[in-house]
Amino acid sequence: MNAFGDNFEQPPTEADPAAEFLAREQNALAGLEDEIPPVAPATAGLAGTNGSLDGDPVPKAESTGFDNDLNGSFEMINNADAHEPSTTTADYNLNTVPKQVTEEPEKIRKWREDQKARLEEKDREEERKKDELREQARKELEDWYKHHDEAISKTKAANRNAEKQFVAETDEIEPGTEWERIAKLCDFNPKTNKSSKDISRMRSIILQLKQNPIQSTKKI
Template structure:
C-alpha cells in the first residue's frame, strides 16, 4: 500500500441525504427575504391563509392572494352564448325524447292490438277446425268396415319424406303400413 502514497484510504462517509438537504437549504436561504409577508385580514376576500395538510403550521404567518383575473369580453360572451346553445340543445333533446317515447307507446299499443286480434283469430280458427275434425272423425267411426283399418291409419300418417328431414328415419314403418294397407291381414289369416 505504500506504492500509492499514504496508505490510508479511509475517508469519512458522507450521508447523501444530509448533503442534499444542506445544499438545498443554502440555495433557498435567500428566498424568504425576497417575499414580503402580507398582512392578514379577517374579512379580506383577496387573501386566504394556507395551512399545511399535515397540521404543520410552518406557513401560518404567510397568506396567499387569490388570483383575480378578469376574463376578456369575447371569452365571457362566448361562454354565455355556449351556455344558451347548450340549454337550447338540451331542451330540443328532451322534446325529441318525449316524441320518441310517445311514438313508441303508440306503436306498442298497436302491436298489442294486432297481436291480440291475430291470437283471437287463430283461436277461433283452431276451434272451428277442431270441431270439423271431431265431426269428421265421428262420422268415419260410424262407417267402420272390416278391412279398412289400415287405410284409415295410412290417412293419419304423413308419408312425405321431405317434410321430416330432422326426425328419425321412419321409412321401414312407412313401407310396412303401406304394405298392410294394400294387402290387409284378415282375421281368418291370423289364426
C-alpha cells in the first residue's frame, strides 16, 4: 500500500477456452504421431519416381501431426484392402476342386461280389445242362435212325418174300379163287389208331366175296 492509499492490484486474467482446446488437441495429435509409423519412405519413393515436369525433384512439404494422422489412416485402409481375400478367386478354386468319390460300403461290395459269383455259377450250370441235353438229343436221334433203318430193312424183306410168293401162286391160278387171293393180301386185324380211316365196310365186302364168289358166265 502506498502512501496515498491507492492499491492498484492486477485483476486475475480469465483462461481462454479456445487456447485450452487447441492445446489439448495438439497434445492428442502429438500422442498419435508417436503411435502411428511415418509414411515418409512411400512419399519419397513417389516423389523420386514421378518428379516434377522440369525434372527437378518435388520439394518435400512440411509434415504436421494432422497430415501424419491422415496418411496413417489411408495406409491402414490400403493394407486392409490388400489383405482382403478375393471372393471370385475363392469361388473359382472351390468350383475347380474335384468332388471326392465316396467309398462303397463293405456290405454292398460283398453283396456285389457274391451276386457276381452266383451268376457265374448259374451260367456254368446252365451251360452244363445244355451240353447234357445236346448229348441226350444226339443219342436219341441216333437210336431213332437205327430203329428206322431196321424197320425199313424188315419191311423190304417182307415185301420181297410176299412178292415171290405171289408170283409163285400166279402160275397156279384156278378159276373162282380170285377173291380168295385178294383176301390174303388184306389185313383184317382191326387197328386202334385214331388217324386211320374206317375200312370195316371194305373188309366185310371182301370177306363176303371170298366166301361167295361171283360166278362168271361164259358166252358162246
